[in-house]
Amino acid sequence: xxxxxxxxxxxxxxxxxxxxxxxxxxxxxxxxxxxxxxxxxxxxxxxxxxxxxxxxxxxxxxxxxxxxxxxxxxxxxxxxxxxxxxxxxxxxxxxxxxxxxxxxxxxxxxxxxxxxxxxxxxxxxxxxxxxxxxxxxxxxxxxxxxxxxxxxxxxxxxxxxxxxxxxxxxxxxxxxxxxxxxxxxxxxxxxxxxxxxxxxxxxxxxxxxxxxxxxxxxxxxxxx
Amino acid sequence: xxxxxxxxxxxxxxxxxxxxxxxxxxxxxxxxxxxxxxxxxxxxxxxxxxxxxxxxxxxxxxxxxxxxxxxxxxxxxxxxxxxxxxxxxxxxxxxxxxxxxxxxxxxxxxxxxxxxxxxxxxxxxxxxxxxxxxxxxxxxxxxxxxxxxxxxxxxxxxxxxxxxxxxxxxxxxxxxxxxxxxxx
Numbered sequence: 001x002x003x004x005x006x007x008x009x010x011x012x013x014x015x016x017x018x019x020x021x022x023x024x025x026x027x028x029x030x031x032x033x034x035x036x037x038x039x040x041x042x043x044x045x046x047x048x049x050x051x052x053x054x055x056x057x058x059x060x061x062x063x064x065x066x067x068x069x070x071x072x073x074x075x076x077x078x079x080x081x082x083x084x085x086x087x088x089x090x091x092x093x094x095x096x097x098x099x100x101x102x103x104x105x106x107x108x109x110x111x112x113x114x115x116x117x118x119x120x121x122x123x124x125x126x127x128x129x130x131x132x133x134x135x136x137x138x139x140x141x142x143x144x145x146x147x148x149x150x151x152x153x154x155x156x157x158x159x160x161x162x163x164x165x166x167x168x169x170x171x172x173x174x175x176x177x178x179x180x181x182x183x184x185x186x187x188x189x190x191x192x193x194x195x196x197x198x199x200x201x202x203x204x205x206x207x208x209x210x211x212x213x214x215x216x217x218x219x220x221x222x223x224x
Numbered sequence: 225x226x227x228x229x230x231x232x233x234x235x236x237x238x239x240x241x242x243x244x245x246x247x248x249x250x251x252x253x254x255x256x257x258x259x260x261x262x263x264x265x266x267x268x269x270x271x272x273x274x275x276x277x278x279x280x281x282x283x284x285x286x287x288x289x290x291x292x293x294x295x296x297x298x299x300x301x302x303x304x305x306x307x308x309x310x311x312x313x314x315x316x317x318x319x320x321x322x323x324x325x326x327x328x329x330x331x332x333x334x335x336x337x338x339x340x341x342x343x344x345x346x347x348x349x350x351x352x353x354x355x356x357x358x359x360x361x362x363x364x365x366x367x368x369x370x371x372x373x374x375x376x377x378x379x380x381x382x383x384x385x386x387x388x389x390x391x392x393x394x395x396x397x398x399x400x401x402x403x404x405x406x407x408x
Contacts, residue, residue: 064321074321078341081301081311088305114297115313118264122271122302128264130298138247138257158261 053089058222060086061202075202075224077112077173090116093221094199095123098169103196105168107131107188109155109180112173116201120171129161131170131184142190146183155183157191164192174202175218178209185216236272241405243269244385258385258407260295260356274299276404277382278306281352286379288351290314290371292338292363295356299384303354312344314353314367325373329366338366340374347375357385358401361392368397 060080067074080086098120107129108117114130121128132155134143140159145152162168170184175198185195195216203209203220210218243263250257263269281303290312291300297313304311315338317326323342328335345351353367358381368378378399386392386403393401 062322067321068318076321078313078320078344081304081313082344084304084308084310087301087311091305108298111294111297111313111315111319114294115291115301115311118270118298119302119305121264121267122274125267127267128270128298130261130264130294132294135251136294137261138250138259139245161261161265 053093054221056083057086057090057201061222063224073224075174075204077115077201080201081115090201090221091119091123094120094171094219097199097219098197099124101196102167103169104166105129105162105188105193107157107162107168107170107184109170109172109184110136113171116173117171120169120199126169127161129157129168131187132156142187144183144186144190146179148179155180155187157184157187159191162188162191162193166191166193167196168193169196170198172198172200174204175200175209175220176204176207178207178212181209181218182212185213234276236276237404239266240269240273240276240384244405244407246407256407258357258387260298260384263384264298273384273404274302274306277303277354277402280382280402281307281380284379285350286352287349288312288345288371288376290340290345290351290353290367292353292355292367293319296354299356300354303352303382309352310344310349312340312351314338314340314370325370327366327369327373329362331362336363338363338370340370342374345371345374345376349374349376350379351376352379353381355381355383357387358383358392358403359387359390361390361395364392365395365397368399372397 060083062076062079064074064076103126106117106121106126108114110132118128134154137156141156143154143156145154168188181198188195197217197219199219201221204224243266245259245262247257247259286309289300289304289309291297293315301311317337320339324339326337326339328337351371364381371378380400380402382402384404386406388406
């Protein structure tokens with residue numbers, strides 16, 4: 001059985017198996033209590049013929065087991081970035097959704113939000129605002145602390161980047177527990193702007209990130 | 225901040241140069257930090273920046289745009305999307321999952337490391353390396369080495385800003401460098 005890695009890095013003209021057909025480790029023991037441990041990425045329900053784009057986007061994402069630590073199935077979007085059509089389609093779907101919505105700010109969360117946010121901002125004519133780990137942004141910043149599994153971390157945004165009256169999107173590659181997205185939303189709201197929606201490529205619904213964001217809307221392309 | 229000599233004709237450069245903010249004494253005393261976040265807050269300047277790179281590289285059979293973490297992730301992807309190339313993130317240690325190759329490089333004190341995924345780049349790929357700024361050229365040099373170790377040809381390095389006094393150009397293994405603005 002070829003490794004998932006060799007299949008994902010085939011030349012684009014070769015047939016590509018969707019990643020959810022590839023077992024990424026040996027089958028689970030036959031215990032009905034244990035939930036299946038492979039992640040199948042389900043494309044969102046189709047709207048107006050988006051099916052074909054979502055299937056390709058979904059199958060271009062690689063799952064790496066036990067990264068960064070044992071038990072975590074890491075959703076790796078770098079393989080999506082190697083598939084020009086899938087990357088293009090990902091951006092197009094977000095742009096189609098937001099172009100007529102008077103969005104003035106696209107905030108991207110360091111570092112993978114920096115990959116998806118700017119192309120969206122450029123296409124819809126919005127400002128791009130990087131939301132960063134501590135001590136990366138020069139000049140005056142505001143900080144928001146958020147909880148990790150063990151301990152806390154901090155997110156920073158430039159003072160003056162966002163004004164009252166701004167309408168903002170928050171972009172990241174993935175929503176898990178919602179902790180980082182929540183911190184980003186708080187920073188933007190503290191600056192007086194409205195967060196219209198959070199947008200991610202991937203959601204891990206079992207981690208209940210949506211609940212952490214309260215009634216703020218979340219839009220995703222694929223679910224793990 | 226001055227426009228480069230052979231690009232003074234392009235009317236877009238002035239707006240780009242003036243949108244960049246200089247923050248003194250960051251990250252430490254004596255450093256005049258070139259802050260591109262204010263460029264990103266100017267949609268016209270940001271679009272013009274990307275357009276200038278895209279115009280240069282369209283039709284040059286570039287198959288890979290490699291962006292250096294983290295500000296190279298802001299400029300690289302829009303260029304890659306516009307010219308039909310793959311985007312490859314070059315990252316600090318332990319960020320990329322799966323198999324990687326590493327290249328160490330020298331800092332003022334000590335060393336750091338840049339990593340790239342195995343399999344992202346193949347022999348025959350023609351690559352650009354993109355970052356917001358070239359200073360000493362250390363990170364760009366490490367990026368070039370990673371791409372060449374994987375068998376790709378590095379066609380050019382592309383940055384928004386150069387600090388020419390730090391002579392980064394001389395550290396690029398003879399690879400050409402294209403920039404939009406110089407800061408002296």
